[in-house]
Amino acid sequence: MTVSGASVTPDVLDGLSLPERVALLRSRMAAVPSRGETASVRIESSDPDPVRSDPIRSDFGEAEPIRAVRQRAVLPVPSALIDVLPHGGLVRGTVASVSGAGSLLIGLVAAVTGAGGHVAVIGQPRFGILAAVEMGAQLSKLALIPDPGPDPVEVAAxxxxxxxxxxxxxxxxxxxxxxxxxxVARARSKGSTLLVTDGHWDGAELRLDASVHGYDGLGTGLELGRGRLRGVRLSVCARGKAMRPRTVRLDLRSENGRIEWHAEEREQNPLSIAVST
Structure with a gap:
């Protein structure tokens, strides 16, 4: 078994009790240096099932499951999007695509710069800087290149x-x-993420599509279309090579001068309530 580059051979584990084996593995994992905002822990095993639920005993004598799940270093996203993405963020060293409502793209940029990451936006002359700031973006971490010339792909590379x-x-x-x-090979070698929009990119690992399905604050009846826009309701669908499509509905609301992301609360099915009770 290999834990993020630190090997633990079977003969080292021979003669150790189970708590001692757990302690040894934990110490080896703690010694592995992290990279980026999140630690990337890779566990390789001959077991054909990468997710295991075999119980073991912890240091406190309680049974707990081990789940050897492959984790990858990611860039942060708005908190309401974490559950819809297979790794909880934009995976470093990959290419993803975004289409549909521009609020999604702005929110992704704001999340990365707000966490201290650096972002370059190429070929987007109408990028919403004010909206990005309202979502928490740090302009000092943001570079805008509205007109990259005849070869924007080379500039991105x-x-x-x-x-x-x-x-x-x-x-x-x-x-x-x-x-x-x-x-893609360049992004992988550098550990950076490329997010493409307004075109076709073959082989993107993740595809995000956002659509608006409602507004708050524009009035009803005779007042429809009047008033101050207080919120936008989005539907975001995530698709990928190794995942089933996932969809989440989000509310973008202005709160205390800042735009906050909230996962839309869904009413619980009355039948499920009756069954559970």
Missing amino acids: ILLDGVDLVVLGLGGMSVSPTRARAV
Whole structure:
């Protein structure tokens, strides 16, 4: 078994009690240096099932399950989106795509810069800076390149060298599979994330699509369309190569001068309540 580069051979574990084995493995894992905002722990095993629920005894003598789940270093996202993403954030070293309502893209940028990460936005002359600030973005961590010239993909590839998140507006263009693979390899080697929008990118690991399904504050009846916009209701669908589509409904509400993200509360099914009681 290999724990993030630190190997523990079976002969080392021979002769140790179960609590001693657990303590040894924990000490080896604690000694592994972390990289980025989140620690990346990789456990490789010959077990064909990567998720195990075999109970073991902890140091306190209580049975607890071990779940050897592959984790990957990620960039932060708005908290309401964590559960819909397979790794709880934008995976470093990958390419993802975003389409639909612009609030989603702005929220992703705000989350990364708000946590101290650096972001470059390419080919998005109408990027909502004010909305990003209201969502918590730090402008000192944000670089805007509204007009990257005839080859925005090359500009993005260069910026992957030193920026945590690169947002690339394709302007309706389609990137060839050969070139896409080259940029993906670069992102992987640098540990940066590329987020493409307004075009087609073959082989994106994650695809996010946002659509507006309501507003708050625009009045009803004869007053419909009048008033101050207080909130937007979004539906975000996440699709990926190794995941089933997941959809979450979100409320973006203005609270104390800041736009906050909230997962929409769903009413519990009365039948399930009756069954549970």
